[in-house]
Amino acid sequence: MSYYDIDAILTDSQKVPCTFEVDVPGLGYLESSSASPDIKAGTRIQLPLWLAEMLAVSQRLGTLENVISLDIPEALAPRVQNALKADPKTVELRSLATHFYGLGERVLGLFEEEELCDVLINTYKQRTAEISDLAHNPQGALGGDAGAFLRGLDEEERQLFRVAHDSYKDMKAFMGEKTRK
Incomplete structure (x- = not known):
């Protein structure tokens, strides 16, 4: 797919369910129903596919623990x-x-x-x-x-x-x- 392919961009923007495996400070705004500035471990959020994929394959610095786990949409x-x-x-x-x-x-x-x-x-x-x-x-x-x-x-x-x-x-x-x- 091309970088400018609108269908690829729209596919990447589809929301997928994921669960945070660790506490993440400063990203509470991703969870619209939360007044907390942080995301707590175990929180389930719908994220765009491009972001969820990046967070799922990344690992916390110094550990082998994933930041989030993805669920089937x-x-x-x-x-x-x-x-x-x-x-x-x-x-x-x-x-x-x-x-x-x-x-x-x-x-x-x-x-x-x-x-x-x-x-x-x-x-x-x-x-x-x-x-x-x-x-x-x-x-x-x-x-x-x-x-x-x-x-x-x-x-x-x-x-x-x-x-x-x-x-x-x-x-x-x-x-x-x-x-x-």
Whole structure:
């Protein structure tokens, strides 16, 4: 990803749950409900992914103790994984995270979750087949379940739909031009 990639920036800004393992003086403002100027050990906070990742891999000076421990984001929780296993096409990924697959990719870089990896791959395969079908059959994409499915696409899937639909229109135009001559 590029430094200027807006999708990477938006993925990095998604909030993830984490727990502070040590007391941290002067960062109490990160916890909006606290009047204390410090963060106490055991405090659970939602932090942007970029900050949580940095704090999770850093260690306190002179010790082997991590500053925070990361938890799996709610968008990738076991409840969501079970729904994706049942029928990936019925889950509105956009309501979970606008950059769902980007978040999944970053989380898989931090956690060794084989099952999550398999679920995300299977979800992507099944959903892209549906996206391709709807992009090449515009009449079927206008209403009903197809419309609800399209509204639930995350940003990567929306870009895929746009590219597939534009290529379908271009091919139709090309074939129309070809047969007229």
